Amino acid sequence: MTDSALPxxxxxxxxxxxxPRRYALPWQTRWLGxxxxxxxxxxxxxxxxxxxxxxxxxxxxxxILAAWWRLVVSGELPRELGDSLWRMxxxxxxxxxxxxxxxxxxxxxxxxxxxxxxxTEVLRPIPSPAYLPIVILFLGIDDAMKIFMIAFASLFPVLxxxxxxxxxxDPIQLQTARTFGVAGRRLVWQVVLPAASPFIFTGMRxxxxxxLIVMVISEMVAxxxxxxxxxxxxxxxxxxREMFAGVLTLAAVGYVLNRLFVAIESRVLAWHYGYTQxxxx
Amino acid sequence: xSGRGPTRPFLRLSGIRKEFAAAGGTTVALxxxxxxxxxxxxxxxxxxxGCGKSTLLQIVAGLIGATSGSVHFEDHKVDGPPPGAxxxxxxxxxxxxxxxxxxxxxxxxxxxxxxLSRSAIAERTREIIGLVKxxxxxxxxxxxxxxxxxxxxxxxxxxxxRPEVLLMDEPFSAVDALTRVGLQELVRSLWRELGLTVIxxxxxxDEGVYLSxxxxxxxxxxxxxxxxxxxxxxxPRDQIATRALLQYLDYRAxxxxxxxADEGLVAREVA
Numbered sequence: 163m164t165d166s167a168l169p170x171x172x173x174x175x176x177x178x179x180x181x182p183r184r185y186a187l188p189w190q191t192r193w194l195g196x197x198x199x200x201x202x203x204x205x206x207x208x209x210x211x212x213x214x215x216x217x218x219x220x221x222x223x224x225x226i227l228a229a230w231w232r233l234v235v236s237g238e239l240p241r242e243l244g245d246s247l248w249r250m251x252x253x254x255x256x257x258x259x260x261x262x263x264x265x266x267x268x269x270x271x272x273x274x275x276x277x278x279x280x281x282t283e284v285l286r287p288i289p290s291p292a293y294l295p296i297v298i299l300f301l302g303i304d305d306a307m308k309i310f311m312i313a314f315a316s317l318f319p320v321l322x323x324x325x326x327x328x329x330x331x332d333p334i335q336l337q338t339a340r341t342f343g344v345a346g347r348r349l350v351w352q353v354v355l356p357a358a359s360p361f362i363f364t365g366m367r368x369x370x371x372x373x374l375i376v377m378v379i380s381e382m383v384a385x386x387x388x389x390x391x392x393x394x395x396x397x398x399x400x401x402x403r404e405m406f407a408g409v410l411t412l413a414a415v416g417y418v419l420n421r422l423f424v425a426i427e428s429r430v431l432a433w434h435y436g437y438t439q440x441x442x443x
Numbered sequence: 444x445s446g447r448g449p450t451r452p453f454l455r456l457s458g459i460r461k462e463f464a465a466a467g468g469t470t471v472a473l474x475x476x477x478x479x480x481x482x483x484x485x486x487x488x489x490x491x492x493g494c495g496k497s498t499l500l501q502i503v504a505g506l507i508g509a510t511s512g513s514v515h516f517e518d519h520k521v522d523g524p525p526p527g528a529x530x531x532x533x534x535x536x537x538x539x540x541x542x543x544x545x546x547x548x549x550x551x552x553x554x555x556x557x558x559l560s561r562s563a564i565a566e567r568t569r570e571i572i573g574l575v576k577x578x579x580x581x582x583x584x585x586x587x588x589x590x591x592x593x594x595x596x597x598x599x600x601x602x603x604x605r606p607e608v609l610l611m612d613e614p615f616s617a618v619d620a621l622t623r624v625g626l627q628e629l630v631r632s633l634w635r636e637l638g639l640t641v642i643x644x645x646x647x648x649d650e651g652v653y654l655s656x657x658x659x660x661x662x663x664x665x666x667x668x669x670x671x672x673x674x675x676x677x678x679p680r681d682q683i684a685t686r687a688l689l690q691y692l693d694y695r696a697x698x699x700x701x702x703x704a705d706e707g708l709v710a711r712e713v714a
Binding site: 332334335337338340341342343344348352353356357359433434436437440441 | 543
């Protein structure tokens, strides 16, 4: 079959011919920001080396990096981080899965909304550290407590966004599915979830940051391993370089997790970016 | 009728009335619609905007219920989307699933409706995509295509399920004039080749007369049948020759006169 028979047979998607790109100068790119970080670290180094800052609580950056490297090589830091990440992901995925499930039920069935909306609004504003003591009473101080804390805190952003996503599914899409006799579980898998997925991803991204925070908090309050525990016990043992090394590790982990999330999101939601861009024309 | 196929009632609308709740009471959108539609016919429903023609189509599709009256599809009373009838929405950009490729959009109904093997689904999908002349665009997303192509995807998606009846709600109102001609020819040829029954809602009298074997004009709300006209133009039709036929102009004049009179406009060209 050829398409020449019809006048509208040219796809709009053909990528526009790439303009010859001239090289961007460093201050026109993100390298400017990277350079800024390097400058700050150098200033830190100088401030600590000249004694402009109290050296005990403010060690030289080179010393912190050396300590970090020792901790990595010795396997101590990777071990603590491994414990932390396992708790974090276990809690995060449980919380996110429940959030999607409850958000779906609330968005789909009025009765679930009426049942669960008030309790959601009551529980959601409580800062997680506030119910940590209660959770310790019930679950002790082991992994179960931390996973529960992380899951509970991760639940709400996903739930609320999933609910909004389900409510905003285009009624024409639902009607289309109906005309094809698609209902029930198939409707959810084939139409509702994909249509709501941009919202769900937004919620999951918020929850990822929340999960990291709650992980550190719960490890600082009660734990015998994990990066939060490591930072606090380093501070208590006056191992200030090690303490900073732990914080530095968290910065790196947070950065990598977010980049990973964005990479997955832009793959899964490639259609969404294309679609919304097209709608704007 | 044009003489195609048997004329026993295939689709029967009896005493359709539709009310909508409105501020300070109810408004009647449709009242006392009785229609019998033969298998294989191409029926256009025309009328001024707001006359309830789209509402009527949605009632036939089982998407909304009538306040009173009934729709029978052969011997079955319609109380939900009937499997033999598929609906093509005016808003193709919203009715196609943007997360599915053209291929997956077209096979959507097949995957969900029938117990076909994967290879049979792929086979029929390919065949239908060829029929609407979209071969080569299987892996594109709908939003990467032009409006006319998107509407062809929507038509293909419906045809893949081999419906007996195609219900089309102003399907070409959002595309440019040339694209519209292309789509009109496509739908006419599909109708003839596949032996479909088509109910086609449009506000365009010319489009209705050109495409159809019968045109039903509704009055302003509450919509009732004002004119029910068999279009006895020869097949195959031609965008230029058919539209120049005296008979064509006669049909057109009758329908326009009705619409203009209904709107309180003077139909000078009829006089």
